Amino acid sequence: xxxxxxxxxxxxxxxxxxxxxxxxxxxxxxxxxxxxxxxxxxxxxxxxxxxxxxxxxxxxxxxxxxxxxxxxxxxxxxxxxxxxxxxxxxxxxxxxxxxxxxxxxxxxxxxxxxxxxxxxxxxxxxxxxxxxxxxxxxxxxxxxxxxxxxxxxxxxxxxxxxxxxxxxxxxxxxxxxxxxxxxxxxxxxxxxxxxxxxxxxxxxxxxxxxxxxxxxxxxxxxxxxxxxxxxxx
Amino acid sequence: xxxxxxxxxxxxxxxxxxxxxxxxxxxxxxxxxxxxxxxxxxxxxxxxxxxxxxxxxxxxxxxxxxxxxxxxxxxxxxxxxxxxxxxxxxxxxxxxxxxxxxxxxxxxxxxxxxxxxxxxxxxxxxxxxxxxxxxxxxxxxxxxxxxxxxxxxxxxxxxxxxxxxxxxxxxxxxxxxxxxxxxxxxxxxxxxxxxxxxxxxxxxxxxxxxxxxxxxxxxxxxxxxxxxxxxxx
DNA sequence: TCAAAAGTGTTATGAGTACACCCATGG
DNA sequence: CCATGGGTGTACTCATAACACTTTTGA
Numbered sequence: 234x235x236x237x238x239x240x241x242x243x244x245x246x247x248x249x250x251x252x253x254x255x256x257x258x259x260x261x262x263x264x265x266x267x268x269x270x271x272x273x274x275x276x277x278x279x280x281x282x283x284x285x286x287x288x289x290x291x292x293x294x295x296x297x298x299x300x301x302x303x304x305x306x307x308x309x310x311x312x313x314x315x316x317x318x319x320x321x322x323x324x325x326x327x328x329x330x331x332x333x334x335x336x337x338x339x340x341x342x343x344x345x346x347x348x349x350x351x352x353x354x355x356x357x358x359x360x361x362x363x364x365x366x367x368x369x370x371x372x373x374x375x376x377x378x379x380x381x382x383x384x385x386x387x388x389x390x391x392x393x394x395x396x397x398x399x400x401x402x403x404x405x406x407x408x409x410x411x412x413x414x415x416x417x418x419x420x421x422x423x424x425x426x427x428x429x430x431x432x433x434x435x436x437x438x439x440x441x442x443x444x445x446x447x448x449x450x451x452x453x454x455x456x457x458x459x460x461x462x463x464x465x466x
Numbered sequence: 467x468x469x470x471x472x473x474x475x476x477x478x479x480x481x482x483x484x485x486x487x488x489x490x491x492x493x494x495x496x497x498x499x500x501x502x503x504x505x506x507x508x509x510x511x512x513x514x515x516x517x518x519x520x521x522x523x524x525x526x527x528x529x530x531x532x533x534x535x536x537x538x539x540x541x542x543x544x545x546x547x548x549x550x551x552x553x554x555x556x557x558x559x560x561x562x563x564x565x566x567x568x569x570x571x572x573x574x575x576x577x578x579x580x581x582x583x584x585x586x587x588x589x590x591x592x593x594x595x596x597x598x599x600x601x602x603x604x605x606x607x608x609x610x611x612x613x614x615x616x617x618x619x620x621x622x623x624x625x626x627x628x629x630x631x632x633x634x635x636x637x638x639x640x641x642x643x644x645x646x647x648x649x650x651x652x653x654x655x656x657x658x659x660x661x662x663x664x665x666x667x668x669x670x671x672x673x674x675x676x677x678x679x680x681x682x683x684x685x686x687x688x689x690x691x692x693x694x695x696x697x698x699x
Numbered sequence: 700t701c702a703a704a705a706g707t708g709t710t711a712t713g714a715g716t717a718c719a720c721c722c723a724t725g726g
Numbered sequence: 727c728c729a730t731g732g733g734t735g736t737a738c739t740c741a742t743a744a745c746a747c748t749t750t751t752g753a
Contacts (some may be wrong), residue, residue, distance in 0.1 A: 701752105701753095702753090703751095704749100704750090706749075706750095707747090707749095708745105708746100708747100709743090709744105710744100711742100712741105714742090715733100715738100715739085715740080715741090716738100716739080717739100717752100718738105720733105720734090720735095721734085722731105722732075722733070722734095723732080723733095724729100724730090724732105725733095725752100726729090726730105726742105
């Protein structure tokens with residue numbers, strides 16, 4: 234059968250907003266753009282969708298090729314489609330946001346891939362509409378993390394309650410009461426206490442926990458309320 | 467400057483999942499597809515993105531041209547990108563979902579535009595991946611309506627509490643207690659009681675309410691809890 | 700021995716839920 | 727006058743939020 238007649242063909246790309254947490258602050262991974270225009274400026278990780286792949290597959294490929302990351306949390310965010318968003322040629326971009334354990338990639342990335350982690354508070358200006366993408370991704374992260382146990386994706390396999398609390402405090406920019414926090418988190422039955430402690434940040438040491446992955450998968454849709462409602466947005 | 471070299475160009479389309487409420491059930495608006503392939507089968511309202519418009523603008527245009535609708539609630543849902551989703555030619559489709567007051571368009575649409583409202587329970591099979599789009603749209607509607615005062619978009623300017631409750635019950639497929647429902651809804655300060663009554667469904671008549679549009683816009687991000695948490699998903 | 704972080708318990712308030720009766724009116 | 731749907735109040739339970747002291751141990 235014939236192709237559709239007289240329709241505008243255009244390019245389709247993906248861009249990834251990659252969040253990491255280093256134990257005290259949220260960071261985002263950026264690269265120096267390798268293409269004209271805007272070569273050398275800071276940019277999200279992105280690439281064009283190839284003819285045989287979906288946008289999800291393109292996002293996975295881009296992450297793998299540009300950072301070595303594999304198997305990280307990835308979620309479609311929004312498709313940006315302003316006709317002039319790329320000055321060279323009309324390009325539609327579907328943004329994905331990714332959550333990674335920064336420790337797994339921190340060294341590797343700056344050495345091999347010439348990318349850089351920026352604290353969200355110190356992010357440089359970005360090309361095209363990438364700053365809107367980041368803004369939207371931050372909002373979605375807050376929104377979704379308030380309702381679902383999403384932030385564990387940012388932590389190592391073993392983590393402590395103080396680490397987890399510090400992560401929530403960074404994302405929501407709120408100080409939380411540790412007694413209420415630990416009671417709520419533990420009441421979800423998502424955590425399994427480990428026998429060993431992290432002695433890195435205190436003399437007493439803090440017990441490690443791991444995710445109960447079975448409950449995690451089943452309860453992902455469950456509503457958490459780690460954050461009091463009134464602080465949600 | 468030159469165009470990007472050696473990249474795959476493709477078509478980009480929008481498809482709209484249009485929800486309406488007729489007072490007792492949720493409905494979706496479908497049309498007979500006007501193009502080969504699958505000419506004559508049921509389909510969502512859609513169209514290709516033109517060279518000078520964003521996908522949002524394309525969705526607004528499609529709605530206007532295919533149904534006469536204007537100024538309705540419209541929100542980007544997801545971009546569907548399987549390489550073979552359209553058998554004729556690679557086409558990326560960004561799905562939008564729309565909420566409309568069915569009464570404003572019910573007659574006009576079937577007479578002028580040959581589209582048809584289907585109860586969600588009696589939806590025919592659809593072309594391409596349109597059924598996945600509808601499934602995702604229904605989930606998002608439920609999710610978002612549980613947290614935000616979204617469903618008012620489906621009602622006329624003046625509506626009664628029994629109508630509103632019936633709408634929530636349809637969306638969540640749950641019977642709600644009318645005493646608790648009215649207390650919660652009224653406590654949001656989103657409703658303004660009108661002096662007149664709708665005598666259509668009872669002898670006593672039910673008071674009309676209108677939206678407090680100022681509070682509505684300000685509080686849209688507020689979390690509602692009309693639906694008890696445990697029934698959310 | 701002391702400084703610094705980890706860990707834990709109680710109480711008060713408010714939200715959520717279950718539940719039943721009276722009201723207004725058209726036929 | 728009565729059947730039908732509209733409208734309202736109360737009491738119980740449970741989740742939330744505020745709050746302070748003890749424990750551990752390396753330096």
